Amino acid sequence: xxxxxxxxxxxxxxxxxxxxxxxxxxxxxxxxxxxxxxxxxxxxxxxxxxxxxxxxxxxxxxxxxxxxxxxxxxxxxxxxxxxxxxxxxxxxxxxxxxxxxxxxxxxxxxxxxxxxxxxxxxxxxxxxxxxxxxxxx
DNA sequence: AGCCATGCACCG
DNA sequence: CGGTGCATGGCT
Numbered sequence: 001x002x003x004x005x006x007x008x009x010x011x012x013x014x015x016x017x018x019x020x021x022x023x024x025x026x027x028x029x030x031x032x033x034x035x036x037x038x039x040x041x042x043x044x045x046x047x048x049x050x051x052x053x054x055x056x057x058x059x060x061x062x063x064x065x066x067x068x069x070x071x072x073x074x075x076x077x078x079x080x081x082x083x084x085x086x087x088x089x090x091x092x093x094x095x096x097x098x099x100x101x102x103x104x105x106x107x108x109x110x111x112x113x114x115x116x117x118x119x120x121x122x123x124x125x126x127x128x129x130x131x132x133x134x135x136x137x
Numbered sequence: 138a139g140c141c142a143t144g145c146a147c148c149g
Numbered sequence: 150c151g152g153t154g155c156a157t158g159g160c161t
Contacts (some may be wrong), residue, residue, distance in 0.1 A: 012141055021154060024141060045156075067156070075158065078138085085153065130139065 001137075004102040005035050008131035011095040014088050022089075023082030024099070026064075031134045033079065035103055038129065039066040050112040052101070060087050060111060087111065100135065 007013075017024045018084060039046040046066040054060060063083045067081055070077035093099070095118035103109050 010140060012139095019140090020152075021142095021156095023154085027138075047155095056141060063154085067153090069157070074156090076156080082154070084139060 002102055002104050003035050003137055004100060004112075005032055006098050006133045006135050007101040008098050009088075009093060009095050010131065013084075014093055014097075017083065021082060022085040023080050024084070026079035026081055027130050027132055028079065029132070031127070031137060032132055034137075035101060036064050036079075036081075039079075041066070041071075044069060045070045049085055050109060052109045053101075054087075054111050060084075061118035062087075080095055103137075111121060 009024070011017045012019050013022065015025045026036070036050070037048055039048060045065060045067055047063055048061070049066050050062050052062060061082050061083060064081050066079050067076040069075070086090065087093075091113060093113055094116075098114040098116060100112045100114065100130050102112070
């Protein structure tokens with residue numbers, strides 16, 4: 001039961017917009033969240049480091065964080081996968097490219113990507129949906 | 138809901 | 150001092 005999900009990168013995800021944080025937003029969809037370990041909701045901003053292996057066998061460390069300060073006086077309530085700068089830059093990923101995450105039987109996680117064709121541009125602005133897909137459950 | 142942006146801390 | 154990541158708020 002390999003569980004695979006993917007996301008089409010946004011400009012902000014890759015750092016192209018100047019945001020000094022490369023990382024992607026994870027939708028609160030049970031199928032997607034099910035891919036990641038469960039983070040405690042009673043703690044503020046719980047995080048967990050995850051290791052992913054790429055095609056060459058190299059290991060990458062990403063951080064899965066639940067920014068939930070909404071329940072602690074703030075305004076946030078969202079999940080993010082950060083610390084992806086080395087992987088993004090190392091592979092020269094750009095907006096529109098697809099990041100693929102897989103969890104294999106036994107618990108091993110792997111990352112891959114698929115280079116994209118031209119992203120959808122409308123009125124000079126990039127319009128994307130959430131970009132997330134469930135490849136296999 | 139999802140993407141964009143930023144002040145500040147930390148580190149080489 | 151420049152790059153990176155944290156945490157947080159803003160905009161659409």
